[in-house]
Amino acid sequence: MRITLTSIFVDDQRKALSFYTDVLGFTKHHDIPMGENTWWLTVKSPEAPESAELLLEPAGHPAVKPYRDALVEDGIPLAQFTVDDVEAEYRRLREQGVVFTQEPTDIGTAVVAVFDDTCGNLIQIAAIKDA
Template structure:
């Protein structure tokens, strides 16, 4: 068994696609119209055949209260691995990304948390050697 796809709920798929590709550097894998929404996935530019991230519309009534509660409590919805948290924070800040947690070392990892502009907090993590 392996993880082929995971998702984040987004309040606007077009805005999310722009942020996740233009700002974070992911690449579009699938963009298929499905009624009013799209089956919209992105992958790592380094692993285009790797795990897909579905930019899932947040239309279900349970989603807004759930994601709002996570953001209010400062809890990230997803986590992405990076080689260097400090360098990635510098790069993303230069693109206007707002961080809610500065780089913090916690034993074997360093993490930081940012706002994805689409309703989520996202954590980036670096494994420390």
């Protein structure tokens, strides 16, 4: 069994595509019209092209807003992406205007930081330490 697709709810799919590709560096994988102003829109990591796709899912379902609002209010990231160097990625993203809600923090087994994806979610980046 493998994870091939996971999704993240976004307020605006086109804005999310721009952020996830132009700022974070993912590549667009699928962009299939699914109706008026809705697409099957996925991105992938260019560093791991065989990895799972991330679906930029419209946040229109009524359960999404209270769920995401509660996570953001509590500072809980909706997703985590692995990076080689959290400090370097933190600096790179800050230079592009990304707002962090948690600066790089050593938690023992990893270094983590959390940012606002501009699409309604908090995202954690992590560099796992070798044991």
